[in-house]
Amino acid sequence: MKKIIKYILLDIVRNKIVLAYTGILLAISFTVFGLEDNTQKGMLTLLNLVLFIVPLVCVIFSTIYIYNSSEFVELLLSQPIKRKSIWLSLYTGLAGALALSFLAGVGIPLLLYDRSATGITLLIMGMFLSIIFVAIAMLASVGTRDKARGIGLSIMLWLYFALVFDGIVLFLLFQFADYPIEKAMVGVSALNPVDLARIMVLLKMDVSALMGYTGAIFKDFFGTQQGILVSMVVMAIWATAPLLLSLRKFNRKDL
């Protein structure tokens, strides 16, 4: 298994697209901090980067990579290797490489310019999102042999998490405006890793506004040690649950 991970990791790290991704992240982060005299505005741009671009790149790149390496996977399957270890090493390789390039691309400028709690939270959440969206890509691509459909599905999933889910939440907020739904909202936010990541950063970035009455409920939950722990566990579940589902499917798949 180690050998396969090493092989995949090296293959991805040398991949031109991943190199370009790292380069672009680096360039954007450095420009953002270089141009803005106000680091908070820079952080805002980075937040948008982490919440939307990083998941998009992760999910699409992973899907394409899995389809492209289907022959390699078939070759490995003809060897006496467990299916589980092949699939898990594929995941480990992808997640490791993409998290690493995120760490290099955003982490270095962030640590150079803004080592605040907001920055560190942003970095951790970005890493989590990278890993989570690789897992989601694995799930999207295991279902169908058709590459176009697989990529389409993963883009749809990204769109759902980045945009549609929030639209539904906003709709519900207005439908149930007369009810005390603040506590339920805390639970709802756990259903979307992008939202959870955003709230964790928001708690550091917009603490003054969040200290309002309803905001205080979010702060009371997410701001405490316990809340941070729970959020981390939820993020970890998001990183593993799609993977385990896809593993189940892959094990039973007729190749």
Added chain:
Amino acid sequence: MRPLTTILSLLLLLPGIAGYGKVLRTGRGEQFEKITQALLAAQPHDTIIVQAGTYKEGNIVITKPVSLLGKKYPVIDGEKKFENISVKADSVLIDGFRIINSGTSSIVDYAGVRICNRHFVTISNNILEDCFFGIYSQYGVNCTISGNKLAAHQVEEQQSGNGIHCWKSDSLKIIGNTVSGHRDGIYFEFVTNSVIWRNVSHHNMRYGLHFMFSNSDMYAANVFENNGAGVAVMFSNHVKMFHNYFRENWGDAAYGLLLKEISDSYIDGNCFDRNTSGIFLEGVSRVEMYRNLFKENGWGLKIQASCMEIVLKENNFVSNTFDVGTNGSLVLNTFTNNYWDKYEGYDLNRNKIGDVPYRPVSMYSIIVEKNPPAMILFRSLITSLMDRSEKVLPSLTPENLKDPNPLMKPVKL
């Protein structure tokens, strides 16, 4: 010739005779054991010097114009039963005491020091600890309260009085005091022509400064930090608020500065830093706000539609979550020449003023105003898309709330 010399020499001698009273020493092994004994023996304009020690004498009532000077902070203990000192004479000076444990009651307002209906009283450089009310001025005129440190440690609002409580007074000078842990740090009701200068009011249960029906006053260079509900200035006119710091007043009902029914006032050169709302204005009219700094607040300014003729000029808005929030579409106020760090316009003719107006009310701030839990979606893609489309075609945000001349660079303060 001779009468003239006599008059002159008499004039020279006069201060020696009339200007100096006696000095009465109080303390263990001194002329008087107790402060009350010294007060009984004192003539008007005498000085009583109190040595270090603890004095438990119930309620000390001062009925003569004397100076009470404490050496090394002698303790006047109210034993949680009495009002420590009641001043019932003009021109009294109380300086350098440690006044602790005044009585607590829900019927009588016990205070550490009370000024009853008097002129020219000075309360300076005292330390007041765990008093119900700290320094209480009722009908005080021309009194000075300076350099005192007041601290209380109650938990319930009902069990605590105000730090410096002024009621129906005039021409007071409140200078350089530090108040913490009281209900309201400094409380003004029906106080006129007074000045509050260089005080620090922090960690009080309700307001750092509470201001009601008090006209023609000024407060300048004070620090109000981390109070339960910030600072409230209500039902007053001709108030001048200069160069104060309002910091870290957090909570839904907490405001850096709450203005309600204020008119003809000035708010200049203040700093609002990390408050849930920097300033909340309701029913305010004819107020000029120049050169203030709004930094890292949830809302820089919450301006209700009931306000009119407010002028905001040359203020800096930096790193606020929302710059301005409002509750209606009617705008009768003027925003001009402010610096907004969220401004995205351009300056083609290089006159340092942006060429397109800035609209400080974002659509999302209106949504949050109507539906507070929506804050959970703040900074998500859908909300930024909505904000963008609103900027192109304003529908929810008030059309007239805009700064036609936004500055490209912050005002130097």
